[in-house]
Every structure is written in C-alpha cells, then in structure tokens.
Amino acid sequence: MNPLSESFPLIATTQFGLEEILAEELRTIGAQDVLVLNRAVRFSGDKALMYKANLCLRTALRILVPIFDFEADNDDLLYRRVQEFDWTSIMGNDHTFAIHAAVSSPHFPHSQYAALKTKDAIVDQFRAKTGKRPSIDLQNPHFRINLHIAGNKVSLALDSSGESLHRRGYRNQGHIAPLNEVLAAGLIMLAEWNGQGNFVDPMCGSGTLPVEAALIATHTPPGIFRRNFGFRSWRDYDYPLWQKVKNEARRKQKPFSGLIEGSDISPQNLEIAQACAKAAGMEKIIRFSQQDFLTRPAPENGGTLIMNPPYGERIEQTDIEGFYQNIGDRMKKAWAGYKVWIVSSNHPAMKSIGLRPDKKLHVFNGALPCRFHCYSIFEGSRKQV
Numbered sequence: 001m002n003p004l005s006e007s008f009p010l011i012a013t014t015q016f017g018l019e020e021i022l023a024e025e026l027r028t029i030g031a032q033d034v035l036v037l038n039r040a041v042r043f044s045g046d047k048a049l050m051y052k053a054n055l056c057l058r059t060a061l062r063i064l065v066p067i068f069d070f071e072a073d074n075d076d077l078l079y080r081r082v083q084e085f086d087w088t089s090i091m092g093n094d095h096t097f098a099i100h101a102a103v104s105s106p107h108f109p110h111s112q113y114a115a116l117k118t119k120d121a122i123v124d125q126f127r128a129k130t131g132k133r134p135s136i137d138l139q140n141p142h143f144r145i146n147l148h149i150a151g152n153k154v155s156l157a158l159d160s161s162g163e164s165l166h167r168r169g170y171r172n173q174g175h176i177a178p179l180n181e182v183l184a185a186g187l188i189m190l191a192e193w194n195g196q197g198n199f200v201d202p203m204c205g206s207g208t209l210p211v212e213a214a215l216i217a218t219h220t221p222p223g224i225f226r227r228n229f230g231f232r233s234w235r236d237y238d239y240p241l242w243q244k245v246k247n248e249a250r251r252k253q254k255p256f257s258g259l260i261e262g263s264d265i266s267p268q269n270l271e272i273a274q275a276c277a278k279a280a281g282m283e284k285i286i287r288f289s290q291q292d293f294l295t296r297p298a299p300e301n302g303g304t305l306i307m308n309p310p311y312g313e314r315i316e317q318t319d320i321e322g323f324y325q326n327i328g329d330r331m332k333k334a335w336a337g338y339k340v341w342i343v344s345s346n347h348p349a350m351k352s353i354g355l356r357p358d359k360k361l362h363v364f365n366g367a368l369p370c371r372f373h374c375y376s377i378f379e380g381s382r383k384q385v
C-alpha cells in the first residue's frame with residue numbers, strides 16, 4: 001500500500017461502545033467505505049480526509065494508515081516478513097521511530113519482544129542499505145509504527161496522530177481526569193445532545209464533560225488546540241493543505257447562547273475545570289458553580305444531565321449504594337423534564353438508584369467496564385419494583 005496515493009485505506013481506533021458513533025462521524029466528514037470493527041472503524045479517503053479526521057473526529061483515539069499485512073507464526077518469520085517492506089521509502093536515517101504493539105496470539109506471548117523483533121528488522125534493513133540506522137525515540141518519534149498481531153495475522157500501520165487524540169491540548173497533563181476527552185465526547189453523543197436544550201454535569205470534576213459539550217455546541221474541532229500530529233513529520237506533509245483543512249473547520253464554528261453548566265462539591269475540582277475551559281476558549285460559554293447535587297436545584301426548562309459519580313474504586317465512599325440511592329431520590333424530586341444519564345462501573349450501586357432506565361449502554365472507562373443508563377424524569381417518575 002502506498003500511503004501517498006490519491007485515496008487509501010485508513011483505520012480510526014476508538015473505545016469500546018463508541019464504534020457506531022465514530023462511524024457516523026466519519027460519514028459526516030466524507031469518509032468512504034466505512035466499516036465498523038471492534039474498537040475501530042475502517043474507511044478510505046485522501047490525504048485531506050486523513051488530516052480532517054485527526055482534526056475533527058471527537059471519538060477517535062488514533063488514525064492509522066495500514067502499510068503492510070502478512071502472516072507469521074514465529075519470531076524469525078516476523079523478522080523476515082517485516083523486512084519485505086521498503087522502510088527507506090517512507091523514512092530516513094535522520095528520523096526517529098517507535099513501535100507500538102498490540103498482540104493477541106499464542107505464537108507471540110510477549111508483545112514487547114514482537115515489537116523488538118520488528119524494530120530490529122527495520123534498523124537492520126537501513127544498516128544493510130545505507131550503512132546507518134535511524135534512532136528510537138519512545139517519547140516523541142517522527143514515526144509511530146503500529147504493530148497488530150491477532151493469531152498469525154500481522155498488520156503494520158503508520159500512526160498519523162502521534163499522541164492519542166484524546167489529548168486535545170486544553171488540559172494540563174498533570175491533571176488526572178475521571179473521564180478522558182474521547183469518552184466524554186462519546187457519552188454526550190450517545191446521549192444525543194447536540195446543543196439543543198440545557199446541558200448539565202452536576203459532578204463535573206475537572207470539567208471534561210462540560211468542555212466537550214461546549215466544543216460540540218460551537219462546532220469547534222477538538223484537535224484545534226493540539227500543537228502537533230504524527231503526519232507533520234512525514235515526508236509528504238502538505239502544509240498548505242493542512243492550513244486549508246484547519247481554516248475550513250474554523251469557518252464551521254458558530255456561537256452558542258444556550259446553557260452548559262458544570263457544578264461540583266469540590267472547589268479544587270472547579271479550579272481545574274475553569275482552567276481547562278479557559279484553555280479551550282469556552283470559559284464564557286460554560287457556567288461553573290460549587291454545589292452539592294443532593295441539594296442543588298435544576299435549571300428551568302429541562303434538558304440533558306450527564307453524571308459520572310464516584311464508583312467506589314479510587315474515591316472512598318463509605319456507603320456507595322446509599323449514595324446512589326440518594327442520587328435517585330434527588331433526580332425524582334428536582335429534575336423533572338430532564339434526560340438523566342449516569343455512567344458507572346458499580347453495577348450494584350446503579351441498581352440502588354431505584355428508577356427503571358430507558359436505555360442501557362455499555363462502555364469502558366479505562367479498564368473498567370461501565371454501564372451508561374438513561375432515565376427520563378417525569379413528575380411522579382416510575383419506580384423500579
């Protein structure tokens with residue numbers, strides 16, 4: 001496969017449960033041949049679409065360019081087959097690279113060793129052809145090469161994103177967020193909120209959900225804050241085309257005068273949330289306040305509420321099921337007219353909410369399998385019996 005061709009295959013990776021949302025995003029930006037996979041979506045497009053995918057997709061983690069597929073069932077064969085591709089056609093001795101391996105195979109029980117054999121095959125090819133070899137840089141390489149092995153099926157791809165696309169650029173990397181940006185955007189899109197009606201996160205933590213909601217409402221491309229992408233180190237990087245893609249995306253931004261609100265009981269969390277909103281240019285759109293969900297009132301006229309309460313995993317909660325019961329009681333008492341979405345990995349605690357969910361979705365928050373439930377709150381809501 002020639003990654004410099006007019007149109008070529010691409011793969012966008014994502015988190016479990018967001019594949020269909022990502023597929024629809026891809027169709028919206030003009031992707032062709034869209035095919036949903038497990039935690040990924042395959043599609044095709046030209047260089048401009050690859051740039052646009054990195055800039056505009058809210059639920060993608062990485063945009064990969066497949067370059068070579070083959071079969072191998074041992075280390076020596078892996079080494080030989082990797083050398084069949086001409087690596088000097090895409091990078092030079094002055095470039096750095098790193099191998100990212102995802103391996104599920106009885107033939108390759110150690111993913112790092114498979115990555116090492118792949119690295120050896122590449123540098124040995126350079127040494128044989130040029131007398132020199134490119135260096136390895138695990139932190140900020142010019143080229144990230146994705147090695148995927150399933151059984152004896154091996155795929156090699158170039159990572160056009162560089163850092164994971166969940167790293168938007170508006171968050172201080174020292175802050176540990178309970179939800180990453182891709183999952184937060186995915187939850188909002190699964191909840192079908194698109195800027196119509198109020199949006200509230202009453203346990204906003206570091207503000208990821210309100211900031212992502214504001215980016216959606218204003219049609220702000222999520223990658224606009226990032227300083228770098230992997231493709232900018234490639235030989236065929238087209239700076240004028242990249243500027244054109246960015247300018248076209250910026251022209252689609254629009255003002256938003258609705259209500260996006262984030263509240264939290266912790267002043268420290270709110271300080272971080274406000275800093276993230278400011279870095280994203282959304283500080284005038286999001287209204288933050290220090291409030292306890294169990295006592296705070298709901299904004300008038302209904303809308304969408306998305307909540308990521310403590311799971312009882314990292315945050316100590318002496319009576320987590322009682323806490324969730326209090327959440328359910330408050331929902332019934334104060335949030336009539338709202339679609340309330342709750343994400344949590346604590347399944348017994350979710351049952352304590354005491355309401356029958358309209359929808360039950362499954363997502364992952366990091367390694368934690370989570371339920372994402374929707375409750376329609378009416379006056380005199382139905383109680384689970």
